[in-house]
Amino acid sequence: MKKMGAQMFLSKKKQTQLLKVIQSLHGSLDDYEIRKQSGYLLLDLLEAECVASFIWNHEQKSFDKGVFINRDPQTMINHNDVLTPNGLYYGVSLDTGDRSNHIGYFRVWPRRGKKSFDEKTLYLLDLIRPHFCNAILNSQSYQTCHLASKQVIMNLSGKTDLSSASTTISREQLMRDFSLTKREADTTLQLLQGHRDELIAQNLHIAFSTLRTHLRNIFSKTNVSSRAALIHRVYSQL
Structure with a gap:
């Protein structure tokens, strides 16, 4: 695997797939649509089997609004589960925020028979992380503004x-x-x-x-x- 300083070599195909993921993260203000569209593209970019994504609910202090691609929600035992009986091994997560400031995350599982992702997958996730974080924060900011706008309309129009x-x-x-x-x-x-x-x-x-x-x-x-x-x-x- 060829490295270029702090960067890593990506083929033309991978660069194109990466760009599509990043563009999808900035193509909507609906966090569900953002995660669904980019989730399908992540499958191709990372050569993955399935994807799950959640958004942190600050009021309930838990993750919700799940998006599942090629994954049955009923099989989600916990956020770090492993499905060896089905040929799915440990996945990797694209997390945003930290323990005190959760925002949301993607979890991606490798294709059946492949026990783990390689270093290049982790590198790609690092490139995507700031775009995912900004997309979710923009969506949440928009939702707040949208509710405020509705209230203004009702107050002024009666x-x-x-x-x-x-x-x-x-x-x-x-x-x-x-x-x-x-x-x-x-x-x-x-x-x-x-x-x-x-x-x-x-x-x-x-x-x-x-x-x-x-x-x-x-x-x-x-x-x-x-x-x-x-x-x-x-x-x-x-």
Whole structure:
């Protein structure tokens, strides 16, 4: 195995697979989708048999929201189990945080008949770890902001049904008062209904990257830096 200083040689194929995993970790703000999509890609990158992933629940002080790929949840005896009867030996974990600051983790098991992963697998996991950590933290931050935005909408609109909270505001009003384009106005209306990014992109038939561009432009034109502030600005002015 060829080493290059503190780095390790990766084939063109492995570099491409690694890039796909990293891109998948930044392609959504839903922690379940993040872990499911990247989990399937980890199987190919690490030549693994199965993957399980959990998120730390700070209130319950335990791991939950499990994602299982090629793995029956009923066979999970504990987070460090071994399944030698099925030909699955000790797995390796991609942990984030420490004992006092858990965030979440992936656990990956080698293919049947292979007792352990090699040094290159551990090296790849180290490269992925900061991206996984940032992805989960961004998701949790977004969830907090999303709930705050919903509360702002209900407080300002006086409605408890978010689907109808924006019906008194039109695309034309947003375009006129904030100099938004049609697509930016449509995006704002979706935000006013409390929709998440994935649903907004789906409803408007646009790519996630395009949605992010719309959001940057909307924030710039309305002179705000968060969704909650945007919603407050819209309802306060219109």
